[in-house]
Amino acid sequence: MLARFLNAAALVALTLAMLTQGQGARALDWTKVPGKDITLFYPAQMSWEMLLTQSEHGGAEKFRDGKNCRGCHEGEEESSGNLLVADKSVEATPIAGKPGSIKLNVKAAHDGERIYIQLAFTPGAQPDAGMDKDFATKVAVMLDDGGVAEAGRAGCWAACHDNATRMPSAAGKETTKYLARSRVSLTRKGGEEIKPAAEIDAMRTAGGFLEYWQARLVAGAPPKVVDGTVLEKRSDREVSAVIAESAESNGLWTVTFSRKLDAGPGYKPMTSGKTYTVGFSVHAGHAAHRFHYVSLERTLTIDAPTPASGKPDFVAAPF
Numbered sequence: 001m002l003a004r005f006l007n008a009a010a011l012v013a014l015t016l017a018m019l020t021q022g023q024g025a026r027a028l029d030w031t032k033v034p035g036k037d038i039t040l041f042y043p044a045q046m047s048w049e050m051l052l053t054q055s056e057h058g059g060a061e062k063f064r065d066g067k068n069c070r071g072c073h074e075g076e077e078e079s080s081g082n083l084l085v086a087d088k089s090v091e092a093t094p095i096a097g098k099p100g101s102i103k104l105n106v107k108a109a110h111d112g113e114r115i116y117i118q119l120a121f122t123p124g125a126q127p128d129a130g131m132d133k134d135f136a137t138k139v140a141v142m143l144d145d146g147g148v149a150e151a152g153r154a155g156c157w158a159a160c161h162d163n164a165t166r167m168p169s170a171a172g173k174e175t176t177k178y179l180a181r182s183r184v185s186l187t188r189k190g191g192e193e194i195k196p197a198a199e200i201d202a203m204r205t206a207g208g209f210l211e212y213w214q215a216r217l218v219a220g221a222p223p224k225v226v227d228g229t230v231l232e233k234r235s236d237r238e239v240s241a242v243i244a245e246s247a248e249s250n251g252l253w254t255v256t257f258s259r260k261l262d263a264g265p266g267y268k269p270m271t272s273g274k275t276y277t278v279g280f281s282v283h284a285g286h287a288a289h290r291f292h293y294v295s296l297e298r299t300l301t302i303d304a305p306t307p308a309s310g311k312p313d314f315v316a317a318p319f
């Protein structure tokens, strides 16, 4: 009897200890984490293939020679977005009254076990595009660890092809994002034929894929989180390693993503001192597919950057 009582008491003590530890466990005070504003712009139908064609894009040759998108376009996002959102030559079906760009505030931190990325933005006055009935607003992160060289140079455009759904060469088909390496060949219209499964598997094992996280937002309810990879297609996971919390106040959305730094196979291992490429997107006004705002390529390090990582845009510092 006494032993049983002791056991129960020990259990209560242990539970209490765990609870207090959990509560006190280094709560993250986001007001102390410095944030950075970036501008996301409407990219219309400017695909990877179009951007690589000099007669259609003045930066094509220099991009091929090694200059990154950002090297020419940083600071122009707002004016590019205003141009593209209504330009019939690159936007077959403009959404009347859609703003050309949106600001996104980005914060990052980690606690030794998980990485946290907090994104804050105001969709503003958005016309209802009527494409996604369930979610007016969605926000996403694209992540690479150097496994996809073209993502380091062009961010999300590495996955944006001319034959993707509702792009100029879609020919009525549904094709998700993919990476050029997954195709047997690539023309101005993108690539149709996918390489043999064994080759795709080998690329995946070697880290030649992008990771993405998306939070689909509903005011007053938890977000629906989807994560996955992009290689020969966009593959959503059945069970997400990423969790997200969201809050909305006076039109301002604040979304906090997190996942384990080491989230296992199929997730980019995140380690101290290493530089990652990140890209962001926001779908607003019930938009879907390509009708989103996107960022140019950005960089993130975990902890203080090493000399090799240069000057990252975002540092996930420990808290």
Ligand code: HEC
Binding pocket: 043, 046, 051, 056, 057, 058, 059, 060, 062, 063, 067, 068, 069, 070, 071, 072, 073, 076, 079, 080, 081, 083, 084, 153, 154, 157
């Ligand atoms: C060497 C500089 C340079 C590089 C690198 C470059 N661009 Fe451009 N880009 C231009 C110039 C110049 C224009 C305007 C004239 C044109 O469209 O040909 C342009 C136009 C654009 C436009 C149309 C909107 C606008 O403001 O004119 C978009 C979108 C764009 N580029 C995206 C990209 C992306 C994405 C990349 C990387 C894959 C990239 N560019 C790389 C120079 C560059």
